Structures are given as C-alpha cells and as structure tokens.
Amino acid sequence: MTYSTLADLGWSAHFARQLDDDSTGTPARLCEIHRDRVEALSPAGPLTLRSPDSTGAYAVGDWVLARDGLVLSRLERLTTVSRRAAGEAAQRQLIAANVDTLGIVTSCNDDFNVARLERYLALAAMGGSLPLIILTKADLTDEPDDFRRQAEALSPMVSAIALNAHDAAAVDQLTPWCKSGQTLALVGSSGVGKTTLQNALTGIIDATQDIRSDDAKGRHTTTARALRPTLAGGWLIDTPGMRELRLTDAAEGIDAVFDDIVSLITQCKFNDCAHETEPGCAVQAAIAAGALDAGRLKRWRKLKNEDRYSTESVHDARERYRKLGKMYKAHKKPR
Template identity: 65%
Template structure:
C-alpha cells in the first residue's frame, strides 16, 4: 500500500480538525473488529491493534490513532450506523462508521418489502448516510422498473437501481458510490446478493448460498463485517444478513422518512393527537379523502412506538448500570475508611 494516502482511505477535514499536539500515533482506519484486537489500515499497510476500551466501542470504518501496536484514541465519527442488538439483551450494537452511502439491498421478488425499506431508510437518515436502494435479481423479473418506481416513491432523495448482481458490468454501476475513497456499506436480508456484489466490486471471492424458493430468503454467508478496498479506489463494508433491524434513538430519522406525515400532523387540532378519532385530525382527513394510505400511517406509528420502547429500555439499562457502579464505589470507599480506622 505504498502508494495509498490517507485521502484514499477516506480521510477528510472532519478528522484532521480533531488532531491535537498531544495526540500520539498515526491515523489508521478500522477494517475489522475482533474480541481482543482490531485490524486497521494505514498508508503503510495493515496493523493489529490492542484497544484501550471494549470492542463494543469500535466499529468497522472508524478512524483511530495507532502507536506501538495499540489504538491510543478513536476519532469522533462523521456518520454512525447502529441498532438495538438482536435478542432480549438491551444494548446498542454498532454496525459501521464513517459510511458515505448506505446501500439497502433487496431483490425484485418476494423479498421486496416497503415496511422493511422504510426501516432501513430511517437507519440511514439517523446515521447521516446517503440512502441508495439496490434492487437485485432484475434479470429474473419481468418488470424491474415497477420495483424501482415503488422504491423511489418512498422519498424524493432516494436513488434506486435495478441490476443483476452476477453481471460484472451491471455491478460496476455502483462505482460512483465506492470510488475515490468513498465508502459504501451494504445491508439487507440474506440471499439478496450482497456477497455477490462484494465479489464483483472488490475482486475478493466469498462463498454465496442458495435461496429458498418458497420465500426468496437465503442462508447467512457473511458472518462478520470487514472494510475492503473496491476495484475503483473506494471502500465497501458488507454486513451479515439481518433477520431483524430494531431501531433505537431514531426519532429524527423516522420523521425524515415519514416527513409528509410529520408535516401533516402539525395541522391537527390537538398537539397530542393520536390520529385515531380525535376531531380536527388532519391525517384522518387525508385518509378519508384518499390522499393518504392508512397502511403508511400504521407503519409510521409502529416504528415510532418501537423506537420509543427500544430507546427507553437501553436508557434504563444504562441507568441501572450507573447505579450499580455507584454502589460499588460507595462500598469500596467505606471499606477503605474502615481499614484506615
């Protein structure tokens, strides 16, 4: 990597401004996170670094300062993608950091789901990334443009592309989003073609799995996140297929995705309108006139309720952890007092 510069790795003035005279080490970009170490890329090559914090505080795509085999400091992120972790545990799980574009991969078949796309769009908006909807298996569909139109109707800011992930020239249409140091992250269900796209864009071949014919879903082939260089000079982060994407602290992103409803709600007679049977509800009026699909209102309310629940649950867990730590500190202080007496 002797010809690679920091700019080639995705460095920007956002990170330069954070450097101080007291900093120790050289900038390095995290390419993989393991339990006890992180791997990071510098213009000199790849490093393995120990971490001053837990692995959960680092994400693929992060920038750190590296010195003597250790990460001495993590720089503040420009963008951050995270979710509530799967299962019953209540904590935030980092997905990726410093991503320019979030490639939301679905396919022109039974996997296409408006509610799921809105969820991923809220993730992109919350994280500060540009959303790009990538519709794969276009070669297996009679009318892929119908899927493109459905995706584009979700927001005027959306770019949607239908392609055949197995076709090299088709995959190269994604080059503008992962060239010249730009970072593209791919998210979506298993079996929609994320790994195939990664193979085409990076030249690194990883195994792909067949999809089930009854529901168009596939088995997981990507089991971890890695930052890989693309053949056009950018970076790609492929993520494991997500069975569930639970949003947390995403209220602003949800409002952006459903900006038409959020704006319409300001015209309701009551500030706390639940949009059910209240008089003067602008949203119910729009539904009655046929200007608004009631299913869209239901999806908006569902995401808002989920986000409130997940955010509150994680906040409560953090509060309990702080209380426990405070009790331990008090107990240790009392123990030192007794020993001193």
C-alpha cells in the same frame, strides 16, 4: 497493500479538524474488529492494534490514532450505523462507522417489504448516511421498474437501482457510491445478494452457496463485518444478514423518512390530535382524499411506539448499570 494518502482511506476535513499540535499517534482506519484486537489500515500498510478499552467500543470504519501497536484514541465519527442489539438485552449494537452511503439490499421478489425498507431508511437517517436501495434479481422479473418506483416513493431522500448482481456491467452502476474516498456499506436480509455484490465490487470471491429452491434465496458465509477496497478506488463494508432490525434513539430518523406525515401533523386543528377521529385532522383528511396511504400511517405509528419503548429500555439499562457500577466501586473502597 499500501495506500498513498489518508484521503485514499476516506480521511476528510472532519477528522483533520480533530487533530491539534498536541495530537500524537498515526491515523489509521479500522477494517476488522476481533475480541482481543482490531485490524487497521494506514498509508504505511496494515496494522494489528490492541486497545485499553473493550473492542466492542469500536466499529468497522472507525478512525483511530495509534502508536506502537496500541490504540491511543478514537476520532469522533462522522456517521454511524447502529441498531438495538438482538435478543432481550437493552443494548445498542454498532454496525459500521463513517459510512457515506448505506446500500439497503433487497430483491425483486417476495423479499421486497415496504415496512422493512422504511426501517432501514430510518436507520440511515438517524446515523447520517445517504440511503441507496439496491434491488437485486432484476433479471428474474418482467417489471423491475415497478419495484424501483415503489422504493423511491418511500422517501424523497431515496435513490434506487434495480440490477442483476451477476452482471458486471449492471453492478458498475454502483461505482459513484464507492469510488475514491467513498465508503458504501451493504445491509439487508440473508440471501438477497450482498455477497455477490461484494464480489463484483471488490474482486474478492467469498463463498456463496446455492439458491434455495423453496424461496429463491441464496445462502452465503458472511459472518462478520469488514472494510474492503473496491475496484473503483473506494471502500465497501458488507454485513451479515439481519434477522431483525430494531431501532433505538431513532425518532429523528423516523420523522425524516415519514416527512409527509410530519408535515401534515403541523396542519391539524388541535395540537394534541391523535390523528384518528378528531375534527380538523389533516392526516385523516389526506387519507380520505387518497393523498396518504392508511397503511403508511399505521407503520409510522408502529415505528414511533417501538422506538419510544426501545429507547426508554436502553436508557433504563444504562442507568441501572451506572448505579451498579457506583455501588461496586463503593464496596471495593478500603475501609
């Protein structure tokens, strides 16, 4: 498949400004990342590219300049979606790049979890993508609007849609977020319907296993990220289900999601207020008046503390590897 213009692939003025008279190579957008190569799309058609750098430095959705089957350089990203990598290693994992809208998929059942949604909203805010909460399985509840209202109450940035992912007309509600030049990425737990949404939006049928009777969750076969064209003319990035979502370097994103608490903090009597029992605490006053949920304050504290620890761990690991690299180079120098 070929695309008539770079704009069809999501090219914008942000990327054009990075080119100058000395720029060489053809712009291409990465659609798949493999250990030894990357797959890309260009107006001339698909490309298989090698890179002098590790492919781990790239994300699906990145723009690169390529020539003769090689990646020459990566253009600065407009947005990023990343988290702290799973496991004990203090590393950041790139999930996707240049995503206009982050579709946070959950369902109108026990998967709906306010604390998890707030994490995903912080993920979107810290990377610069617009958040859209997509509530699937709306046909299996009598009150889908209750779930939608709860989702939209989490942040003024949020739009939320409740739908039946198996109903093509309902899925058409997502068209504004994945039409020509737009990129929508889907994130969420396994079994909430991301693959079913992908199938409806792209016309590409991926295997979706039967629903488990014990927890009403489907099992699908998405194991890697890929950039796919949508029927509406835009782009979709589906991601494997995340068992855990740990944030790092997300302080600004967390504050954006919890803007109501951040605003209250500025009204506290003391600058070092811990928002517990101090006199003149605007946060505790709001809780007492019923204007702020105490649980929301608790979740904000947890995210801030976790991000602080995670960010310090990642920075410490980078510094350690930097020092080890210097020692290794010094040892390798001829004497």
